[in-house]
Amino acid sequence: MIIALSVSVGILLIFQFVFILTRVIYFWKNNQSDLPSDFPFVSVLIAARNEETQLPQLFESLEKLDYSDEKIMFLFANDQSTDRTEKLLEDWCGKKSNRKFITISDSEIRKYHPNGKANALAILGDYAKGDFLFFTDADCEVNPNWIKAGVAAFGPKIGLVIGITQVSGRDFFGRFQTLDWLNTLGLVKVASDLGLRTTGLGNNMVIEKSAYIKSGGFKNLPDTLTEDLEISKSIANSGFKISHQISSGMLTKTKQEDSIKSLLQQRKRWFSGVITLPFFWLILLSLQFFYLPAVLVLVVHNILFGVGVFLVKTFLQGVFLGEVASRAGMKLKWNYLIGFDFYFFLINALTILYYFWPSKIRWKSRDYS
Numbered sequence: 001m002i003i004a005l006s007v008s009v010g011i012l013l014i015f016q017f018v019f020i021l022t023r024v025i026y027f028w029k030n031n032q033s034d035l036p037s038d039f040p041f042v043s044v045l046i047a048a049r050n051e052e053t054q055l056p057q058l059f060e061s062l063e064k065l066d067y068s069d070e071k072i073m074f075l076f077a078n079d080q081s082t083d084r085t086e087k088l089l090e091d092w093c094g095k096k097s098n099r100k101f102i103t104i105s106d107s108e109i110r111k112y113h114p115n116g117k118a119n120a121l122a123i124l125g126d127y128a129k130g131d132f133l134f135f136t137d138a139d140c141e142v143n144p145n146w147i148k149a150g151v152a153a154f155g156p157k158i159g160l161v162i163g164i165t166q167v168s169g170r171d172f173f174g175r176f177q178t179l180d181w182l183n184t185l186g187l188v189k190v191a192s193d194l195g196l197r198t199t200g201l202g203n204n205m206v207i208e209k210s211a212y213i214k215s216g217g218f219k220n221l222p223d224t225l226t227e228d229l230e231i232s233k234s235i236a237n238s239g240f241k242i243s244h245q246i247s248s249g250m251l252t253k254t255k256q257e258d259s260i261k262s263l264l265q266q267r268k269r270w271f272s273g274v275i276t277l278p279f280f281w282l283i284l285l286s287l288q289f290f291y292l293p294a295v296l297v298l299v300v301h302n303i304l305f306g307v308g309v310f311l312v313k314t315f316l317q318g319v320f321l322g323e324v325a326s327r328a329g330m331k332l333k334w335n336y337l338i339g340f341d342f343y344f345f346l347i348n349a350l351t352i353l354y355y356f357w358p359s360k361i362r363w364k365s366r367d368y369s
Contacts, residue, residue: 003301006294010309013291016284017316020190024323029193031153031161031245039071041130042147047120048089048138049079049364054255055088061141066148069098075127076101077120079364080109085138100127112219116366117202118227122218133212137203140165141253149249150206159211159240160232162188163204163250164328174256175333176343177263179321182332183340185246186324187284192244197236197278202228204252211240225361225368226273248329260350267351269361269368292345314338 044062048055062074076093078086078101086103093099104120112122121135132151136142143149146163153161164185169175185201192198205228215234224230232242257263274285291313299306318337325332360367 002297006297006301009287009290009294010298010313013287014309014313014316016287017313017320020187021316021320021323023190023193024186024320027193028327029243030247031155031158031243032149032247032249033152033155039068039148040132040151041071041073042067042132042134042151043073043075043128043130044134044136044147045075045077045121045124045128046136046138047077047079047117047124048081048085049116049120050081050083050085051138052081052084052088054139055085055092057141058136058138059088059092061143064144065142065146066144069096071130072098072147073129074099075124077124078103079116079120080104082365102127113221113227114223114368115225115227116364118218118221118224121227122221125212125217125219128209128212131209133207133209135202135205135207136252137254139255140203142204143249143251145249146252149245149247153206153243153245153250154208155243157239157241158243159208159215159235159238160200160242161206161250162192162198162201162232162242162244163206163252164246165201165204166251166253166328166330167256168253169256169333171256173258175336176340177256178333179336179340180344180347182321182324182328182330183317183344185244186320189244189246189324191281192242195241196280198232198242198244199226199273199277200228200232200242203254204250207231207235208240211235211238214238215240224273225269225363229273229276246324246327251328251330263347264350264354265362267347268355269363271351271355272361289345289348292341295341310341314341 076089078089089101093101111119113119134150150161167178167181169178188198215238221227221230236242257266295306295310298309314337322332360369
């Protein structure tokens with residue numbers, strides 16, 4: 001029985017990647033259209049809490065944006081920072097009139113949400129102007145063509161566009177995180193192209209202003225720690241489509257988590273959103289999770305067959321990740337592919353255990369139940 005299940009898991013996952021590769025190679029949707037001659041006005045919204053070490057890199061990337069200052073507004077929320085974040089925002093925003101920051105006061109904490117980031121973005125939404133709202137995080141770096149690529153990715157009835165984010169892996173641990181993000185966002189892209197419900201991406205997404213208003217924006221979200229997922233649900237429920245654009249122009253970079261503890265804290269928060277996903281996503285993720293134990297059972301039973309399944313799946317997944325990375329303008333670290341399944345299973349097993357462990361979720365120096 002166990003062997004039959006293991007064979008089924010291995011074969012299903014191989015067929016999954018054959019299907020996904022077929023979609024990527026032959027049915028990839030590039031939503032990039034021609035830019036209008038008169039560029040629309042846009043707002044960039046960023047919530048920051050204790051980000052003094054990351055903000056200089058973000059500022060530098062924002063200053064390199066290939067977009068007219070007259071057509072863009074930068075909006076920051078200093079969410080009760082205890083380091084030099086407020087001072088850095090004050091200095092940078094004071095240099096030009098299209099930059100503004102507000103500090104969340106004590107009376108505004110939990111004004112709209114117990115989730116600090118969702119609350120800050122809800123408050124910033126009142127200041128946003130223009131036709132499109134761009135969102136990224138304070139620990140990210142955006143591409144110079146980010147705004148132009150984001151605007152050009154919209155088509156009829158599209159209310160939200162998801163970009164592609166690369167973890168800047170500096171070491172062994174970080175490079176596995178890079179592959180993990182690339183694998184997840186590649187699957188999200190395929191699902192999006194199929195018209196299936198997908199998530200948002202808080203550090204790289206664009207919302208059309210009318211869709212934001214009709215959905216109620218961040219003010220209208222339920223109590224959640226995954227505000228990007230919930231805003232995508234809200235926009236979809238308002239009758240708009242969600243599109244995923246993977247291109248070098250839409251590429252942003254974010255920092256790696258430097259320890260197992262910080263990574264598990266991040267994943268515990270994400271897992272609270274994962275369990276609310278549609279059933280087909282849970283099946284897909286479960287298949288990914290149980291793959292390694294299934295292959296190990298096959299190796300013990302028949303080493304040649306087990307190793308064969310492992311190598312075929314690794315090859316197909318490698319081609320898939322290579323295709324997605326190429327379209328995003330990323331360079332893939334191929335030598336990490338052999339060990340990726342071991343990393344994936346270990347981190348997700350620990351995440352599941354940690355999620356049910358009776359402890360609060362710690363995020364940006366705040367504890368959440």
